[in-house]
Amino acid sequence: MVASEQVFPDRRIGTVWEPVRARCYAAAGAYLSFTEELDAAEAAGTPVADGPARADALVRQLNEAARGVDDFYHTHRAGLAEAATVRATVPQLLTHVRAEAEQALAAAASSGFASYPSIVAGARRLNEALITASASDPGTSVAAAREAANNVAQATTELSNALAQAPSRASAAAKAIASVTTRLAAVGNRAGALGPAYSALLREFSAASSADLTNNERESRRGMDAADEALVGARVAAADRDPETALDLTATARAYLAEAEQLVDAVTRRLDLLREVRTDPEAQARTVRFRLRDAQMLAVDRGLVAEWGSVLDAQAERLDRITAGLTGRHPDYWAYVTELGTVADFITGVVERIRKNASEK
Structure with missing residues (x-):
């Protein structure tokens, strides 16, 4: 019962058991009271009023209480057994996950990738999970101890995954830097058509047709400059053997380039569209x-x-x-x-x- 309450508190098995226990206590109390009354009557040599009828009623009450216990046990036997098993294994589970966590931390520290942000963050999360697990007492709170053990296991997996991916980060960063460099040049070339396209819009169509595009050239240049700055930072990070930061910076550069690209294309596409509409x-x-x-x-x-x-x-x-x-x-x-x-x-x-x-x- 205690194990079920600790391991599976959401099942509220104690609430289900309470009326069964109350009937048992009531039957036991009635039995003790009746036997005391019988002993007193025997000592005094006096009969007990309605003795046989009361005895029959008491027997029925005792039988009903016993049947309630049996029904409760048969209904919840599997769950109670499961809870007992889980409670018994939690200490071993904590020992197991702690051992695996220590191995993962040691592997990360000796890997040569310990300074990678993903490894640093993963090790920090795992150490925090270990501290929480150390403060958990399976004897008083099985559910909390299980959760702590699961958190340690999850953090261990995350750190191990980050460690497994670390060797490929350098090549991934190099490819990303090359890709963004190429894209930056391409967007820069396309941006060269923005000024003439905007001038054509002003010459060929009413000012209202391009009023919302007035700042596109300046904003696209700002986006490309920001992308170039992020790309420079990525190259520096890669040279410093920090490919994860390099990847983050190339992602930032891509975002700036996407915005700049939209601003450039908006002008050239507007010109093409309006010329098409004017034709037909x-x-x-x-x-x-x-x-x-x-x-x-x-x-x-x-x-x-x-x-x-x-x-x-x-x-x-x-x-x-x-x-x-x-x-x-x-x-x-x-x-x-x-x-x-x-x-x-x-x-x-x-x-x-x-x-x-x-x-x-």
Whole structure:
């Protein structure tokens, strides 16, 4: 019972046992009281009132208490045995995991990779887990001792894994540095087209079409400079035999490059898109109108014209207003594209709701 409460407190076996124990105590108390009364009556030579009936009732009470104990034991026998076994093995478990932990710490210290951040962090976590395990007493808190042992085992595995991966870190860092160096050069070359592309946007289209791209050249340069700085740090770390720091810095450089790349591509892609729209403005609108017709046909097929017909018809009118807005010497093609995209997104949302409504019916 005690073992189950310590090992598996969530099973609350003590709560289940309490009424069984209470019936046993009550039956034992009734038995003692009745035998005392019988002894007193025998000494006085007087009969006990309702003696036979009370004796029968007492026998039944004792039998019910005994049956309750038997039922409890048969129901929970496996769990109680499991808890007893676990409690008995916890001290051995703690001894085992401590031994493995000491071996892992010794291997890390003598490996030549002890200064790697992953090894330093892994050894620190393992030592902390060992301190907690040393403070655990299996005799008073089996559950806490088991948890401490499991934490030591997990920390040992993590340190061992880090140690196994350590030899490959240097080559991985060298490859990462080479890859990021190549990518930085590529982004730098692409950035050379950003200035001319932005100038073309200002010459060929309204200022509003590129207002959100004003700072892209400066911000992309800032990102590339930050990536270059991180890359320099990675080379220094690799030279200092700290490949893990080098890998972290190359990851930082990649993140800066990704941002710079997006900023560069946003300008060149905007120019290509607006030129394409200017060549055939109706092409974008035709695509959206085609999606609108599909949505209208879907509403008809699903019997939802009453609910969605007017909503979709309104989008057709909205498309007419958008295309009619392309006027003047320098129409705002970007606003045109953006508004068409908004309509397309709205239509997509309507289609999803139509399908959802139909599936629920």
